[in-house]
Amino acid sequence: MSLFNKLSKVGLSLVLATALLSSGCGYALAGHGSFLPDYIKVIGIPAFANSTSYFDIAQIATDKVRTEFIGRGHYKILPEATGADAVLSGTITSISIVPTAFSQQGQQASRYTITVMANIELRDSQKNAVLWNNPAVTVREEYDATGTTASAGTVAVDPSSFFNQETNAVQRVSDEFARTVVSAILEAF
Helix, strand or coil, X not given: CCHHHHHHHHHHHHHHHHHHHHCCCCCCCCCCCCCCCCCCCEEECCCCEECCCCCCHHXXXXXXXXXXXXXXXXXXXXXXXXXXXXXXXXXXXXXXXXXXXXXXXXXXXXXEEEEEEEEEEEEECCCXXXXXXXXXXXXXXXXXXXXXXXXHHCEEECHHHHHHHHHHHHHHHHHHHHHHHXXXXXHCC
16 A cells, blocks of 8 residues: 555544544534523523613613523523523613714714623522623623704704614614623523
């Protein structure tokens, strides 16, 4: 047998061995796996607490997290801890809205960043053990301040538009918050 044939057989053997060994390594497509124990079928998600001065942020975030879990389709979601195999609890610890860009004149903000931070924990109800915890879940979303052209070509931010944009930004950051939390829990990141 020639040296080339021997090397080819060794190479083929290594490729096959690697394929066989790596086939059970636990990788799954993002969004399709779960590291949670098999007996967890029902997750209770009571309303998150709110340590901020922003009214309704905790309720909006809680609703978005429930919706995201439901959308994944693997678990029954309850709005309370009673009757749940695991309970997801959390506190929205801070929300900030900071200007990140300014008008050409430099006197008015034209873009803002909204940042939400939370302390989230998933606890196994049967074993009273923490399954997942992140005391500093942080999500950011940027949005533009809309304005109207005022005298001398300057842009003045319309207060009603600003609050409309802020409300939309809170919804968007809550969507991202829900995706981040649910993905982290289900994919064990």
